[in-house]
Amino acid sequence: MNKYKRRISLFLYVCLAIVISSFAVLFFNFRKQVKLQNEVVSIENNLLQADSLTNNLLQIESDKRGFQLTSDISYLKNFYTAKTACNKNLAALEKNLVSTADKTAIRQIDSLMKIRIANLDSGLVIFRSKGTAAAVEFMQLVIKKDVREKLSKQLQFLRNGFLQKLTSHTADINKRSTGNLTGLIVLLSIFIVMMLIAAKTFKRAQKKMIRNHIKFKEAQRIAKIGSWEWDIISGKVSWSQEQFRLLGEDRKDFTPSVEGYLDHLSPEDQKITRSILNDALEGKSNYAIEQEIIRKDGSRLMVYNQGTVLYDENKKPVGMIGTTQDISERKKAERELTLAQKKYRTIVDNSADGIYQSTIEGIFIMANPAMARILGYRSAGELISSVNNIGAQLYVNVGDRQRMAELLAQYDNVENFEVPLRTRTGETIWVSESARAVRNEKGGIIYFEGNLKDITERKKVEEKLIIAQRKYQAIFENTAEGIYQSTPDGRFIMANPSMARIFGYDSPGELISSITNIGTQIYTDPVERSKMSEIIRKQGRIENYEVQVLTKSNETIWINVNIHSVKDDEGNISFFEGTLKDVTKRKKSEEEILQLNRSLDQFANITAHDLQEPIRMVSGFLGLLDKKYSDAIDDQGKNFIFRAKDGADRMSLLIKDLLEFSRSGNKAAKKEYVDLSFVMDLVDKDLSIVMADTGTKLRLPSAMPVVYGTQSALYRLLLNLVSNGIKFRKKDTPPEITIALTELADCWEFTVEDNGIGVAEKDQPRLFQAFQRLHRRDEYPGTGLGLVTCKKIVETHGGRIWMKSEFGKGTTFHFTISKAEGAIMAA
Known part of the structure; x- marks a missing residue:
């Protein structure tokens, strides 16, 4: 019994040892699997950071080109934002990396990236000072291109390392999962509680992995980046959910394949893609292409498709992994940018105003045709190449350029700065210049830009106007006629010296301050001013109106006035203005003439009356003679009587017409x-x-x-x-x-x-x-x-x-x- 007991005990101990040993092996194997899964998540995150770093570097170069093309400051802001994002990407990679080789690669990438960004910054500085051509030439230097290629290769090397680790870890996880499953079956028959505990632990790890996978998919969705894998040996292709969404396909109804992807391209793009894919598999080039995909619903997207070839130990391609990024918005922005640049160029080239950019030192960076035309040059190129010191060559007064530069440095903007300039032929012209200072993020002035208008003709007109004003002032001061302005209610606004003299005042100031009511203080009859005002309101003016007025000493004089009204924008009378002259002497002469004419009229009337009386008597007696003695007078006598009477009648009519004729010319009437x-x-x-x-x-x-x-x-x-x-x-x-x-x-x-x-x-x-x-x-x-x-x-x-x-x-x-x-x- 004891022997069985011992055997049973031994068996139990052995079973327990087996169970414990199996459990230990299973436990440590499971721990290793969880660790590998965590590393897989870390690798996937590193892949995402590496892709983001690549995209940010591309964005930096794109923003630099955008700024060089348009000089739009918003591209500089995006440029520095992308630089910051690159540093964050590197920091995230360094935080997650464990391998010494990977850390070494990151340090090399960091060093190359700093050099590359420094080159881009230098290119911007050269662009600002020397122009686009110099900046392009600088960036095309062999040493600059070598840095870019080394950086690209290092990024690709790092990414390939991540992908190989991801593949290796995935295979190891699958292998260990198989072993764990066997161990669990054994342990399930021996110790079900242990299996439950292991299952629970495994479930927790699986949930964590699913959460990480969901996060990864969401990151892909936000970035509009789909991922794909191609097992060349088996021909199997797998797509991420975002990849399905980009192509408009349903995971349930569509089986991913290389040909299935190519079917979403136009025939021409299919041909190009196959060629680039074959070159990548043969190791001739990288697989990267921008192409337009045709989604299932017929809509189109522009995508950037890139991938990495995976090799076995014999350097034979066994698979590819890659991403497809939606770049439709970027392409649309690029098209809009190009269109905006064309419109801007058209506006600049066709503007009637001169438009330019210049350095602080006085060298043209850019000028439009109108700028060249205004300054007498045949083209903008000739202007830019001919003028190497704007202040000395173009400004008539060199100090004007310096003064404008100081104003721009102080206020950033200068508007309507009027200066004389010298053209190519030496002719002096006047221009109105408006400019602004363009600064960098540190506040330093990069360059000046502005526009100018040729105002030479306006200046000539202004000069003539000044001369005319001086002549008018001389006439105003020295004319013998009074000139004035007055309000409708009867106050003087302005008067010249002759106006004051005519009314007996020592100066216009004394006249204006002394007269507060023209109607009652000046006019002998205030009704006359009211009558004149009414005529002016109806007709807008009154001419050669003669009226009696009072001087300072209350002497009555006659004046002849010409007045018109001046109205505001709403049609209301603002004031009256006019001229007047003293016609007192003329009125006295006219009165004398009028008196003489009255005497002449009286004389003419008396004369006509005195002449008419004997003529009427002659005519009357001739009529009586013809009537009373008609029978006693022969025909010849009757003829004599008729002719005499007719002559008397005509004499009477002639005297009457002469009298009317004399009265018709009476100007003093x-x-x-x-x-x-x-x-x-x-x-x-x-x-x-x-x-x-x-x-x-x-x-x-x-x-x-x-x-x-x-x-x-x-x-x-x-x-x-x-x-x-x-x-x-x-x-x-x-x-x-x-x-x-x-x-x-x-x-x-x-x-x-x-x-x-x-x-x-x-x-x-x-x-x-x-x-x-x-x-x-x-x-x-x-x-x-x-x-x-x-x-x-x-x-x-x-x-x-x-x-x-x-x-x-x-x-x-x-x-x-x-x-x-x-x-x-x-x-």
Whole structure:
């Protein structure tokens, strides 16, 4: 029994030892698997950091090129942001790496990256100082290209190492998983509790791995980077979820393959991709290509596809791993950038303003054609190559360039800086320059940029304006006429010395300060100013208006004024301005002339009356003689009596016409505003019987103006012209007389047209001469003074008279009456 017990005990001990040993082996094997899985996650993270580092380096170069092309400061900001991201990528790699070889590779990459970034920074400095061509030449140096290639190879070497470790660790994990599964089956039959504990531990590790995998997939989604693996031996291809999404395929319905990927390309891209893929498998080049993929739904994406070939121990390719990144937005941005650059270039090249960039020292970096044209150069290239010191070669005053540079350094912007410049031919021109200082992140000035306009013609006009202003000021100060401005309510705003002198003040200042109400202090009758203001408001001006005013010493003088209103943008009167002159002496002379004319009129009336009386007596007695002694007088005697009586009657008519003629030229006659509609009504009434007897049709305009003149004279003018139309009518043709009116700039033009007998062209010059008759008295009675009288009346009213006629077709008389005296249109 004891023996069995011992055997059983031994068996139990052996079983326990086996169990313990198996458990120990399983436990340590499982620990190793978990460690490998953690390392796999770390390797995957390192791969992601390596890819991100590569992309950031590419972004740095892209931003540098963008800044060189457009000078847009936003590219510099992105440039420095990417530099910071590169350092963060390296720091993350150094933190996760354990292998000495990997750390050595990272240190080499760090060193090469710093050199490469330093080269890029130097390229930017050269671009800012010497231009794009110099920067490109610098970056194409062999030593610079060697650094870039070494950095690329080191990054690829590091990435390949990660991928090989990932493959090795994956295979080791799979192997250990198989061993663990066997051990678990054994342990399950021996010690189920241990299996449960192991399963629980394994489950925890698996969850952690799934979480890490989910994080990795999310990182791929955010970066729009899909990953793929190709086992060349088995032909199996696996895609990440993001890879499926990029191609628009469903994992359930689509089996990944090389041909399946190529089917998403155009035939031309398929051919190119196959060629690059074959070269990569043969070791001739890396597999990297930008291509357009056609998704399942027909939409298109631009992607950057790159991969690494995996080799066995015989250097034979056994697989490939790689990524596919969506670069559609980047490509769109590049297209938009190119388009914007073209538009910018077009705007710059076609601008009428000169546009330029220059160094602080005074060397052109860029200039547009207009800049060259303004400065007299045939092209922008000629300008840039010819001018190596802007201040000394272009500025007439070298200090102007220095002064502008100081303003830019202080304020960053200068606008409308007007300076004289020297053209290629030595001609001096004036320009208006606006510029700004472009600074780097440290605040240092990189260069100046700006635009300029040729304002030479404007400067010439300004110079002429200054001369004109000086002349105007001299005229204003020295003219004999008073010049002034006043408010509508009656205060002086401005007055010249003559204005003060006319009103008896020592200076314009004394006049302005002393007169607070022009209407009550200046005008002898304040109503006159109100009347003038009303005319100005209606017509905008008043001309040659004569009125009595008071001087400082209360002396009454006559002035002649010309005033117009000045209005604001809303049409309201801001102020009146005008000129005036002292016409007191002239008014006194006119009064004397008027008195003489009155005496002459009185003399003419008395003379006419005294002449008319004996003529009427002669005519009367001749009539009585013919009536009473007709039977006793023979035919010859009757003929003598008739001729004597006819001569007396004509003498009476001649005296009457001479009297009208003398009155028509009386310029001293009292003038007033005359409504020609009223005058025309008088003419129409006075001729109504004659017009009715002859069947005359008189056509008048719908409205007649109000003019400044003598009513009796204007009545005689219109009466004579209408009477002529009736008198010189055709036989058996009723007269038709039309009066028309045309408003001209400074006068009214009247036409009186009839359908009468007309006047032959050879006789027309005689019509306006005194005592000239074209017909016999028995045909058309008259003295020959009617049209002469009309001419004098028109000329007295500041106008002229003329006629057009064709014999047998009627006559048209034209005459004008000046509007200068304040004429308006009657309502």
